[in-house]
Amino acid sequence: MRTVTFTLNGHPTRLTVDENRMLLWVLRDDLGLTGTKFGCGATLCGACTVLVNNEAVRSCATPMKAVDGKKVLTIEGLASGDTLHALQDAFVKQLALQCGFCTPGMILGAYAFLLKNPAPTRAQIVEHMDDHLCRCGAHVRIVAAVETAAAAMKGATR
Amino acid sequence: MNGDDDNELVVDGPTTFPVGRRDFLKLTSTGVIVLMAVDPAHAIQETERPQTARQGYPTDLNAYLHVGADNRVTCFVGKVELGQGSMTSLAQLLAEELDVSLASVEIVMGDTDLCPWDMGTFGSLSIRSFGPVLREAGAEARAVLLLLASERLQAAPEQLVVSAGVVSVKTDPTRKVTYGQLTEGKRIERTLGRKATVKPSNAFAIVGKAAPRRDAIAKVTGKAKYAGDIVPPGGALHARILRPPSHGATMTQVDTSAAEKLPGVRVIRDGDMVAILHQHRDEADAALALVKAQFARHDPPVDNETIFEHLVQRAPQGQRAASGGEVAGFSGATAQTFKATYRDSYMAHAPMETHSAVAAVDDGKVTVWVGTQTPFPVKNQIMGALRLPADKVRVITPFVGGGFGGKSASRQAVEAARLAVLTGQPVRVIFGRDEEFFYDTFRPAAVMTIASAIDASGAIVLWDYHVYAAGERGAAHFYNIANHQTMVYGGWSGAPVAGYHPFAVGPWRAPGANTNAFARESHIDVMAAKAGIDPVAFRLKNLTDTRMIGTVQAAAKAFGWTPKAAPSGRGVGVACGIDAGTYVTLMAEVVVDKATGHVQVKRVVCAQDQGVVVNREGTLQQVEGCITMGLGYTLSEEIRFKGGEVLDKNFDTYQLPRFSWVPTIETVLIDAPHIAAAGAGEPAIVPMGAVVANAIYDAVGARITQLPMTPARVTQALAHI
Numbered sequence: 001m002r003t004v005t006f007t008l009n010g011h012p013t014r015l016t017v018d019e020n021r022m023l024l025w026v027l028r029d030d031l032g033l034t035g036t037k038f039g040c041g042a043t044l045c046g047a048c049t050v051l052v053n054n055e056a057v058r059s060c061a062t063p064m065k066a067v068d069g070k071k072v073l074t075i076e077g078l079a080s081g082d083t084l085h086a087l088q089d090a091f092v093k094q095l096a097l098q099c100g101f102c103t104p105g106m107i108l109g110a111y112a113f114l115l116k117n118p119a120p121t122r123a124q125i126v127e128h129m130d131d132h133l134c135r136c137g138a139h140v141r142i143v144a145a146v147e148t149a150a151a152a153m154k155g156a157t158r
Numbered sequence: 159m160n161g162d163d164d165n166e167l168v169v170d171g172p173t174t175f176p177v178g179r180r181d182f183l184k185l186t187s188t189g190v191i192v193l194m195a196v197d198p199a200h201a202i203q204e205t206e207r208p209q210t211a212r213q214g215y216p217t218d219l220n221a222y223l224h225v226g227a228d229n230r231v232t233c234f235v236g237k238v239e240l241g242q243g244s245m246t247s248l249a250q251l252l253a254e255e256l257d258v259s260l261a262s263v264e265i266v267m268g269d270t271d272l273c274p275w276d277m278g279t280f281g282s283l284s285i286r287s288f289g290p291v292l293r294e295a296g297a298e299a300r301a302v303l304l305l306l307a308s309e310r311l312q313a314a315p316e317q318l319v320v321s322a323g324v325v326s327v328k329t330d331p332t333r334k335v336t337y338g339q340l341t342e343g344k345r346i347e348r349t350l351g352r353k354a355t356v357k358p359s360n361a362f363a364i365v366g367k368a369a370p371r372r373d374a375i376a377k378v379t380g381k382a383k384y385a386g387d388i389v390p391p392g393g394a395l396h397a398r399i400l401r402p403p404s405h406g407a408t409m410t411q412v413d414t415s416a417a418e419k420l421p422g423v424r425v426i427r428d429g430d431m432v433a434i435l436h437q438h439r440d441e442a443d444a445a446l447a448l449v450k451a452q453f454a455r456h457d458p459p460v461d462n463e464t465i466f467e468h469l470v471q472r473a474p475q476g477q478r479a480a481s482g483g484e485v486a487g488f489s490g491a492t493a494q495t496f497k498a499t500y501r502d503s504y505m506a507h508a509p510m511e512t513h514s515a516v517a518a519v520d521d522g523k524v525t526v527w528v529g530t531q532t533p534f535p536v537k538n539q540i541m542g543a544l545r546l547p548a549d550k551v552r553v554i555t556p557f558v559g560g561g562f563g564g565k566s567a568s569r570q571a572v573e574a575a576r577l578a579v580l581t582g583q584p585v586r587v588i589f590g591r592d593e594e595f596f597y598d599t600f601r602p603a604a605v606m607t608i609a610s611a612i613d614a615s616g617a618i619v620l621w622d623y624h625v626y627a628a629g630e631r632g633a634a635h636f637y638n639i640a641n642h643q644t645m646v647y648g649g650w651s652g653a654p655v656a657g658y659h660p661f662a663v664g665p666w667r668a669p670g671a672n673t674n675a676f677a678r679e680s681h682i683d684v685m686a687a688k689a690g691i692d693p694v695a696f697r698l699k700n701l702t703d704t705r706m707i708g709t710v711q712a713a714a715k716a717f718g719w720t721p722k723a724a725p726s727g728r729g730v731g732v733a734c735g736i737d738a739g740t741y742v743t744l745m746a747e748v749v750v751d752k753a754t755g756h757v758q759v760k761r762v763v764c765a766q767d768q769g770v771v772v773n774r775e776g777t778l779q780q781v782e783g784c785i786t787m788g789l790g791y792t793l794s795e796e797i798r799f800k801g802g803e804v805l806d807k808n809f810d811t812y813q814l815p816r817f818s819w820v821p822t823i824e825t826v827l828i829d830a831p832h833i834a835a836a837g838a839g840e841p842a843i844v845p846m847g848a849v850v851a852n853a854i855y856d857a858v859g860a861r862i863t864q865l866p867m868t869p870a871r872v873t874q875a876l877a878h879i
């Protein structure tokens with residue numbers, strides 16, 4: 001057990017935990033943030049994607065020691081109050097979801113990508129999102145939503 | 159309802175749905191929880207006969223809706239939201255009939271204490287079968303409210319007009335009363351004394367219009383709760399349950415001492431269930447890994463290569479699903495005869511949300527939050543397993559993270575309930591992905607044999623179709639063939655004889671229909687190619703069904719189909735299907751890499767005739783979902799197994815369709831407002847395997863007769879040209 005200090009969705013957070021525990025289950029079980037989903041437990045599906053220092057990571061394989069001193073962003077921290085982030089808004093407007101279980105990971109994976117590539121081509125979006133799985137088949141609309149959001153964000157973070 | 163004649167009640171106390179004797183024995187004879195292999199709820203899906211309205215459903219309109227004093231309407235349905243959008247479309251139906259604004263309707267789904275009984279959400283039945291029931295309830299409520307308004311306003315009902323839940327006098331709109339003022343939030347006790355009439359489709363103001371998904375904002379913000387997200391008061395312990403290495407294996411020895419030494423771990427042994435409980439999932443995982451157990455395996459002598467011969471050899475008696483003319487003694491003139499065998503593999507449902515449940519016991523009543531397609535049958539399973547009366551079990555269905563037929567079986571709900579009772583604490587069971595691949599009710603592997611003949615003009619004169627293990631849905635052809643028979647040997651709803659399948663099988667999105675369409679539509683193309691006729695022209699020549707012809711022509715127009723006999727080298731294909739009352743034609747364009755056998759689907763055009771379109775955008779979304787999901791069963795998805803051991807345990811070997819696989823998708827919805835709404839969630843997936851097989855043949859001249867069409871199978875077929 002050790003004390004891990006990090007910023008979670010903008011809030012300073014201090015936890016005493018086994019540093020080898022995975023971020024996914026600390027978020028879900030210790031902190032009650034259930035928007036981050038368990039899908040495969042082996043970094044294969046992307047449902048548990050969150051941002052650590054603006055990089056997309058699979059929280060199912062990210063130990064707590066790896067977030068010490070860093071900034072963690074989960075789906076719960078993306079909107080500003082009741083104002084949806086441009087990506088969230090685009091997912092709603094483009095109907096880019098069905099069951100919604102992959103959606104938080106999809107949005108955060110796309111967000112990390114757009115931070116680095118504010119004006120991606122469709123082919124770049126497809127390539128980047130290729131390791132995120134969606135079983136309902138919302139792919140076409142997810143790509144359209146990411147394109148729409150990129151245009152709305154114009155290189156900004158929102 | 160499950161096909162049992164002895165469908166008697168065997169559960170003590172009142173029940174909402176009878177548990178058949180066979181199911182009960184399955185629940186108890188093993189001492190642990192064994193899911194119903196044959197879910198009684200599925201009888202309707204197999205027979206493809208949409209229910210008549212109200213059959214099995216409550217007749218009291220108050221079961222379906224409540225009008226609050228604030229004029230807000232609450233709609234109660236036993237259906238669940240799996241992602242298919244019925245949370246939105248069912249609310250549209252009720253708002254339409256009641257004449258209230260869509261925004262004023264709240265919907266409560268899949269809660270066995272609050273919602274009217276429902277057998278489950280599957281078979282594209284929510285709109286076409288339950289829809290009429292909900293509409294009638296809405297129409298009846300509207301008629302009763304008009305009567306009440308007529309008394310209140312001192313005006314004849316025909317002088318009244320309703321808009322957004324406000325009734326007013328046509329000639330004097332200042333004389334008005336709201337639904338909420340009429341009900342004052344109370345039950346509607348008045349009855350109509352006659353059957354209310356639902357609106358004709360040309361009067362629809364809400365149905366058929368785009369409506370925003372009601373679940374969208376919750377789902378993009380992480381606020382949407384799925385079963386595994388529920389935190390009951392006091393929190394819940396994660397339970398990880400020791401699983402056998404293969405189906406049929408029995409535990410002979412177990413040592414949990416190392417796991418018990420970990421802080422915070424609780425071990426429960428009950429019968430042959432060994433469960434490790436901990437507040438944190440990852441710590442429960444670590445403790446489970448320390449359990450040492452030995453199992454005696456009883457594996458059947460089959461694997462994913464030998465299973466096909468086994469399925470034919472051990473097949474049950476065939477049932478004739480369709481026939482006409484003379485098949486055995488056929489002696490007509492033929493120009494060409496054909497014989498072929500087609501195969502399909504076991505497939506997983508693989509929803510992104512694994513089977514999950516949280517159970518809590520309060521004052522002797524067990525509440526279980528379950529990700530399930532069938533909350534009411536699950537309630538009965540829990541009642542049976544725990545010997546509890548109906549009023550002591552409540553099943554609540556939050557958002558479900560995909561089902562596709564795989565979340566009718568809900569073993570995890572019974573396990574969570576059982577452990578909550580044993581521990582006296584709330585318990586959470588979230589299957590690992592390996593458990594999901596182990597306990598899935600797989601779509602069965604199947605074999606289809608077809609003997610057929612055409613005459614010199616290219617007319618099909620003989621069709622002798624035999625399908626093993628896939629089932630009846632979509633088995634019968636819809637072409638104009640004088641001499642034909644369709645024989646069905648067993649279906650997807652469980653093993654027809656003991657040991658037929660090495661694990662549980664069950665319905666998978668449009669169960670059986672994908673498999674049957676693959677065989678039929680591939681074989682149609684084989685005949686067209688041999689006759690030297692363009693496959694679209696060949697179909698039109700042999701079709702008389704005008705709705706089917708309409709979709710073929712609409713698809714050809716949208717696709718820009720130019721007639722040419724296959725293989726033309728262009729890589730284009732066509733395939734048709736009828737499913738859930740809906741007619742669909744797909745056309746596809748593919749590119750085949752001859753060196754690797756890799757197939758890329760570039761473009762798919764879908765023409766669909768489903769009668770009335772309730773939610774256009776929702777339908778388009780379902781069609782896209784069908785085509786995208788269909789890429790998996792077509793190109794990659796296949797369960798590998800040896801005996802009772804499932805070799806695919808995660809997404810590294812079991813490949814779901816990915817972004818880079820997805821073609822351009824164009825959908826044409828044929829306007830047919832005079833025809834009642836049929837299913838939209840499944841039909842477009844049905845011809846996917848066949849359309850891609852036909853396009854591959856058109857591209858390279860190789861006919862692939864087994865799904866999925868993996869690079870290895872494509873390469874093999876290319877070598878045999």
